[in-house]
Amino acid sequence: MAKLIYTMGEVAAELKENASAVRYWSNYFEKYIKPQRNAKGNRLYTPEDIETLKQIQFLLKNQGLTLEGAAQRMAEDRRSVDKRVKAIGILKGIREELVNVRKGL
Secondary structure, three states: OOOOOEEHHHHHHHHOOOHHHHHHHHHHOOOOOOOEEOOOOOEEEOHHHHHHHHHHHHHHHHOOOOHHHHHHHHHHOHHHHHHHHHHHHHHHHHHHHHHHHHHHO
C-alpha cells in the first residue's frame, strides 16, 4: 500500500539526492511543489510532489538545464517532461530486473 505522505528524508532517499537539494528545489519551484508541514514544521510531500521533483531532477541532472531553464520548461511543456520521466523510470525498473536475472544465472 502506497503512503500518502512522505518525509524529507524519504523523498531524498528515493531521488538519491541530498535533503538540502530537495529543500532548495521545493523553495525554488514553489509554484509546482507545495509540501505540507507538520506541527514541528517539517516538510511532508505527497506522491504528486515527488513526481514533480522527479521531473525537476530530470531537467536539471539529465537535460543539464539551469534552475531558470527548468522552470521555463516546466511552464511551457510539463506533459512531455512527465512522459520522459515515467519512461526512464520504467526502463530503470526493467534494467534492475535484468540485472537480478543475470545474477541468478
